[in-house]
Amino acid sequence: MFTRAMQRALATAREQQMLLGVRRTVIVAVVGIAAAVIAFLSAGPAFAHGFSSTVYAKVTAGDEGHIRTALGLEYDLLVVSAADSEDDDPLFRTGTAAFEAGDAGGQAAALNTHAASAVRYVTERFGVTSGGRTCTPTQVGNFTIGEQEGVPYADLLLDWACAERSDEHAVRSELFSDAEGYVKGTKTIVTYEIDGRSGSAALDAGRPSFSTAQSWYERFWEFFRLGAEHLLTGIDHILFLLALIAGSRRLREVVLAATSFTLAHSVTFLLAALGLVDVPARVVEPVIALSIAVVAGWHLWGIWRRGDHATDLEPAGRGHFNLDRSGWIRLGVVFCFGLVHGLGFAGALGIDEAWSWTLLWSLLVFNVGIETVQLAIIAVVFPLLIALRHRTPKAGLWVTGAISAGVSAMGLVWFVERVSGS
Numbered sequence: 191m192f193t194r195a196m197q198r199a200l201a202t203a204r205e206q207q208m209l210l211g212v213r214r215t216v217i218v219a220v221v222g223i224a225a226a227v228i229a230f231l232s233a234g235p236a237f238a239h240g241f242s243s244t245v246y247a248k249v250t251a252g253d254e255g256h257i258r259t260a261l262g263l264e265y266d267l268l269v270v271s272a273a274d275s276e277d278d279d280p281l282f283r284t285g286t287a288a289f290e291a292g293d294a295g296g297q298a299a300a301l302n303t304h305a306a307s308a309v310r311y312v313t314e315r316f317g318v319t320s321g322g323r324t325c326t327p328t329q330v331g332n333f334t335i336g337e338q339e340g341v342p343y344a345d346l347l348l349d350w351a352c353a354e355r356s357d358e359h360a361v362r363s364e365l366f367s368d369a370e371g372y373v374k375g376t377k378t379i380v381t382y383e384i385d386g387r388s389g390s391a392a393l394d395a396g397r398p399s400f401s402t403a404q405s406w407y408e409r410f411w412e413f414f415r416l417g418a419e420h421l422l423t424g425i426d427h428i429l430f431l432l433a434l435i436a437g438s439r440r441l442r443e444v445v446l447a448a449t450s451f452t453l454a455h456s457v458t459f460l461l462a463a464l465g466l467v468d469v470p471a472r473v474v475e476p477v478i479a480l481s482i483a484v485v486a487g488w489h490l491w492g493i494w495r496r497g498d499h500a501t502d503l504e505p506a507g508r509g510h511f512n513l514d515r516s517g518w519i520r521l522g523v524v525f526c527f528g529l530v531h532g533l534g535f536a537g538a539l540g541i542d543e544a545w546s547w548t549l550l551w552s553l554l555v556f557n558v559g560i561e562t563v564q565l566a567i568i569a570v571v572f573p574l575l576i577a578l579r580h581r582t583p584k585a586g587l588w589v590t591g592a593i594s595a596g597v598s599a600m601g602l603v604w605f606v607e608r609v610s611g612s
Contacts, residue, residue: 242375242423243267245365246338247316249382249402257318257325257350257359257384264366265289265297265335265342271370272304272311281307294335294342301333301344308333312346315364316378321354340471357385362399375423377416390552392416413552417559426604427531429597430482431564434524435572436590436597437489444572447524452561454528459557462533474533476608481527483601486594488520493591 243264252258269285272278281304288296301308309329318325330347337343352359363378378393382402391400392412400408421427434451438444461467579586 242377243366243373244338245316245363245376245378246343247361247363247378247380249318249359249361249380249384251384252349255352255355257320257352258330259316259318259348259350259361261312261316261346261348262336262338262343263312263346264338265301265344267366267372268308268311268344269300270372271366272308274370275311275314276307278304278307280304289342297342297344298333298335305329305333308344309346309348312365313348315367317362318350318352319360319362320352321356321358323352323354325350325352337471340475358401358403359385360399360401361391361393363393364395364398368395375419392552409552410555413555414559414562417556418563419559420556421560421563426478426482426601427534428567429600430478430485430527430531431567432571432593433482433486433489433597435568435575436593437485437520438572441572441576443520444568446521448564448568450521450525451528451531452564454525455532456557458529458532459553467533469533472608474530476605477527477530478534479601479604479608481530481601483598483605485520485524485527486598486601488523489590489594490598493587493594 245264246262248260250258250260266286266289269281269289273282273285281300284303285297285300288300309327313327317327327348327350330349334345335342336345361380361382363380365378366373366376368374368376375394380391380393380400382389382391385402387402389402389404389406389409390413391404391409392415393400397412431448434447435444438447458467575586575590578589
């Protein structure tokens with residue numbers, strides 16, 4: 191007959207063996223998923239901009255009754271699109287070579303040498319009308335090269351002569367359409383100060399034009415939709431959210447984590463909109479990738495350390511909000527990374543101009559769109575996870591472990607890619 195001491199020893203041995211099996215499973219999952227992620231990414235497109243792009247347009251009154259537009263267009267995309275549309279192979283060769291060399295001077299020279307092709311491509315897809323009549327564009331100065339979200343952008347100034355004087359103008363943008371086959375879902379973010387009005391608009395294939403006489407609620411709806419779409423199509427932010435959900439042990443934890451993340455990124459988002467914070471994308475983007483890996487890895491570490499008890503609250507350290515020490519540390523980590531994500535959201539809209547009040551209210555609505563989708567995802571996914579954990583605890587642990595392993599591997603791969611600039 192076993193004594194109690196022998197029974198306890200046997201139970202301890204079994205628990206250690208089970209924990210060792212958990213650790214081995216975690217290692218295999220991380221390695222396997224990391225290999226799959228690396229293979230997937232290595233097969234991806236070579237373009238720096240990935241699968242989508244954003245055009246920036248500022249519309250103001252020009253000299254002699256003209257309308258002036260300042261356009262920012264992703265350089266490598268402009269080169270391939272203009273070269274393809276205008277059958278200009280020399281533009282493609284010289285422009286691509288300058289892009290691969292990271293030579294800003296060479297990039298500007300390539301566009302200025304082939305300005306006729308580049309400008310014609312743009313003006314056939316971007317236009318201004320006054321009183322229902324089309325205005326005639328003229329290039330002002332040369333192309334210059336700037337940077338948005340860590341990639342080179344071509345800056346182009348155009349003056350539009352309008353035969354019909356009006357206190358209302360319409361702007362149309364169909365640049366870099368899906369039909370070209372290079373990117374999908376291009377957005378054009380327009381800010382305007384003209385006709386005694388100021389505001390902003392978000393244009394895409396579904397709504398390619400707007401009038402400066404648009405109502406406030408039309409403008410706000412567009413930015414709400416843009417914020418929602420940005421989260422849904424931003425795989426890095428979706429993965430961060432999944433990591434938060436997978437690693438949360440209670441509804442209270444995921445709500446507090448989401449609230450902490452929201453407060454943090456709202457702070458830096460608005461500070462960037464006001465021009466008070468300006469951090470280069472080459473710093474922000476790698477940290478966002480690292481945040482994904484760390485938050486996902488936090489749950490993997492809990493599984494490694496505590497096995498089947500990874501979702502249990504530690505008996506010591508409970509205080510306000512019913513969080514233990516691990517929960518509070520995780521909340522602090524999420525808040526800190528949320529500050530960086532806010533800069534990433536700001537960069538997605540090209541906020542680099544101090545005190546950009548024109549965009550401020552639209553950006554707040556953009557942020558509300560992000561939060562609405564974030565809360566909707568939590569409301570759908572977390573109850574399913576809790577139900578799985580209650581019904582089959584081990585299956586719940588393996589599912590969240592597998593999710594965390596995949597997300598962490600993806601984050602690490604992105605971190606290396608973004609640091610190395612590949």
